[in-house]
Structure formats: structure tokens, C-alpha cells
Amino acid sequence: xxxxxxxxxxxxxxxxxxxxxxxxxxxxxxxxxxxxxxxxxxxxxxxxxxxxxxxxxxxxxxxxxxxxxxxxxxxxxxxxxxxxxxxxxxxxxxxxxxxxxxxxxxxxxxxxxxxxxxxxxxxxxxxxxxxxxxxxxxxxxxxxxxxxxxxxxxxxxxxxxxxxxxxxxxxxxxxxxxxxxxxxxxxxxxxxxxxxxxxxxxxxxxxxxxxxxxxxxxxxxxxxxxxxxxxxxxxxxxxxxxxxxxxxxxxxxxxxxxxxxxxxxxxxxxxxxxxxxxxxxxxxxxxxxxxxxxxxxxxxxxxxxxxxxxxxxxxxxxxxxxxxxxxxxxxxxxxxxxxxxxxxxxxxxxxxxxxxxxxxxxxxxxxxxxxxxxxxxxxxxxxxxxxxxxxxxxxxxxxxxx
Numbered sequence: 578x579x580x581x582x583x584x585x586x587x588x589x590x591x592x593x594x595x596x597x598x599x600x601x602x603x604x605x606x607x608x609x610x611x612x613x614x615x616x617x618x619x620x621x622x623x624x625x626x627x628x629x630x631x632x633x634x635x636x637x638x639x640x641x642x643x644x645x646x647x648x649x650x651x652x653x654x655x656x657x658x659x660x661x662x663x664x665x666x667x668x669x670x671x672x673x674x675x676x677x678x679x680x681x682x683x684x685x686x687x688x689x690x691x692x693x694x695x696x697x698x699x700x701x702x703x704x705x706x707x708x709x710x711x712x713x714x715x716x717x718x719x720x721x722x723x724x725x726x727x728x729x730x731x732x733x734x735x736x737x738x739x740x741x742x743x744x745x746x747x748x749x750x751x752x753x754x755x756x757x758x759x760x761x762x763x764x765x766x767x768x769x770x771x772x773x774x775x776x777x778x779x780x781x782x783x784x785x786x787x788x789x790x791x792x793x794x795x796x797x798x799x800x801x802x803x804x805x806x807x808x809x810x811x812x813x814x815x816x817x818x819x820x821x822x823x824x825x826x827x828x829x830x831x832x833x834x835x836x837x838x839x840x841x842x843x844x845x846x847x848x849x850x851x852x853x854x855x856x857x858x859x860x861x862x863x864x865x866x867x868x869x870x871x872x873x874x875x876x877x878x879x880x881x882x883x884x885x886x887x888x889x890x891x892x893x894x895x896x897x898x899x900x901x902x903x904x905x906x907x908x909x910x911x912x913x914x915x916x917x918x919x920x921x922x923x924x925x926x927x928x929x930x931x932x933x934x935x936x937x938x939x940x941x942x943x944x945x946x947x948x949x950x951x952x953x954x955x956x957x958x959x960x961x962x963x964x965x966x967x968x969x970x971x972x973x974x975x976x977x978x979x
Contacts, residue, residue: 580906583899587907590879591914598911601875604868605915605955606922609948611864613923616944618930619854621937637706638812639837640799640820655795656824656833659783662799664823671807671815676706676800679786679793685779686752690739694732695778696753698786698796704764706802709775714747714762722782725789729753730762734776753781754790809838868915869955876908876963901968908960909953916952920945 591598642656662677669675679698684691701719703709717728729751736743743763750757758781767775787794803812813836820834924945927938 580902583903583906584910586903587910590907591910594879597875601872602868602911602915602918604864604871605912605952606868606919608863608865608868609916609919609952610923610926612948612951613920613940613944614926614930614938615857615860616854616948617923617927617938617940618936619850619857620939620941620944621931622850622854624939625937636803636809636812638801638803638809638816640801640816641797641835641837642795642833655793655797657796657799658794659787659796661820661823662796664819665799665801665816668819669801669812669815671804671812672801673804674702674706674802676700676703676802677783677796678703678798678800679783679791679796680798681791683754683790686755687739687741687749692735692738694735696786696790697778697780698783698790699780700783703780706800709767710765712763712765713744714760716762716780717782722784725784726782727756727758727785727789728761728782729758730764730780731760732764732776732778733766734774735779736763738777753779756789813838865951865955869912869959872908872911872956873959873963876904876960877966879907880904880963880967897968901964904964904967905957905960908963909956912952912956913949916949919952920949923948 640657640661657677659677662675665672666675676699681696682693683696684693685696686692697703701717701722704711704716711730712733714730716730717726720726721728731743731746733743736746739746746760746763749760751760752758764776781790783796801812801816803809816836817832821832824833826832924940927940930936931938
């Protein structure tokens, strides 16, 4: 009953000075809204990384030629060949599928349109390993690769760049380095990963790329999918063993290739994103502390203004505990109301960023509870001093106060 009466009196006091109460809550509102927005951005970034890894495949190992240094500058060296990919595919117990890739940027021409795009030469199992889906047509087959056919599959963005409907491009001809290729398929949108967007690429058979376009037997990358019954570390060890044997690397000598684990790379990105999120949330949380200081100042002013009221209540039998509870509840209610408004503002800003800026934002219940709970704690902590000061007033002196 005492708590209910105390809350009623506190709400009446807040309504009596509504404009001042809103100004007092402003720091809490801004702080909670900032925390909610920052955490929503960080959570959305982590979810985007998870989605990318699910699409790319966390069990895919990427093998690349290692760099050598000349006069302090890193320079690429070509050491991987289709023979290495064949050796991994046929002589590895822990590797299920192998996809060699050669990648270079070439000028393509369709009608009067010219584009400079990344051209990927690869094998027919590329879509299944990397999780690509076709929107139109088909991907090239093993027969296309073996016969070095001039066929090409386009990324989702290429038809838009050419200003042509994707379905209408099937069967049409485009030129790659002035060589005519038939368009046999268009991939569905895959989405970017880091600085690269595969939707802007085109794909041709590996043999066609090596013998008709680049004239180069080397490949830039070999992707290897680890068997379901094996682990990624076992796959990495086996890849190293096979490639060192194929390249004739003596014991004690450095590898001339590098093996990258996409899962570890994604985990590193997630950790960095998480630290950045906590940093931003911490900076935003400073405004909550500032808001708490503002509430403390206003409550101290309120104690001075209501000295006579406090004296009357004490004369009618209110104890120090009653007065302490009243002012503590009042400051806490101010912070809770500010927290609720800030939560709504933060969720609204997150939705606007997602809609108009294209950023992925996720407002979680844990972040909402954290911000709301912290605002309540701020109200209690910064309300203690004014409450104690009010409770300590002498009733006789309080009644004499003008």
C-alpha cells in the first residue's frame, strides 16, 4: 500500500512539472536511443557476416599462391596449376570437392555496351561448392569444359549494367576480349562479401579461359570443400602435404602457397565487429550517466522547492524512510519513462536506417532489457543523494521554510 501511494504521489509531482520532467529525461532518452541504435547496427553486422558464411560455406578452404617480397613490396607469384587441383581431388582423403579458379578483368561488349568485369574461369562444380543458384538458363557442363566451348554465365548485376532483361540474354552473344561467347545462364543474386561483389562477375569454363582467353596454365585460387566426416584442420594438413609433394618443396622450406580458413576469417571479423559495437555502446552509455547527473541536479532543486511539503509530511507522521522512498521512486520513474521513450526512439531510428540507408539492423530483446535496466539503475543511483537530503531535513526547520 505504501509503495502504491508513493508511486501515486511521485506521478502527481511529475505531472505538476511536466515540461521540466521532459527536459530532465532528455539525457536518458538520448542515451538509451543511442545504445539501442549502436547495438542494433553491431548485431546486424554480425548477422550479415553469419549469412555470408552460410552462403559461402564455412567448410571451404581457399588455397592461393603466396606472395614474395622484393625491395619491401609484396608481389604475387604464380605457383598453382590445374595439376595441383587434380592431385587434391584424386589423392586426398579429407577433401570432398576441389574447384580451381582463374580470375582476371576483361572488357566485355554487348551491342553498343562495354563493361570491364572480373572473368572467372572455373569448373562445372563451382555453383554447388560455393552455393550459387541459377535464375535463368544453365551452368556449363564437364563436356563444355573439356571441349573448350565459348559459353558464359553472367552474375545477377550484369544484365542490369547492360540494360537488358536477364531472361532475354539467354542464347545471345557477347564478346570477351573480342572473342564471341554464348550466354547460357544468369545467376541469382549472391550479395557482396567484403570489397568484392560476385554479382558483378562472369564465369566461363576453365579450359576455355586458359586456352582461348588468358593463355596461362596457372590458376589464382583453388577452393577445397572438406568432407563431412573430416575436420577443417585435417583438411588443411592434407592440402599442405599434397601440395608440398606436388611442388617438390623440401623439408624445412617455406610453402609457396597459402591456405585460408574462411571460418577463422569470419570469426575474426565477428570479434572485431563485436568489440566495435561494445565501444560504440559504451560511448553512447556516457550520455546515460550525463542524464543521470542531470536528474540528480533537478531532484536536488526539487528538494529545495518542496522543503515545506517535506516538513508537513514529517509533521503528519512520515518517517525518514517514507521521504527517502518517495524521492527515490520519483527519480527512478523519471529514468524508466525516459528509458521507454528512448527505447522507442532507438527502435525507430534503427528501422529508418535499415529502410533508407540499407544497413542491416536488429533490435534484440537483450539489448532493450540492458538499456532499460541501466536507465533504471541510473535513476536509483543518482536519486539516492537527493532522497537522503530530503529525508534528513528537520521537520521544524522545513515548516519554517518559505
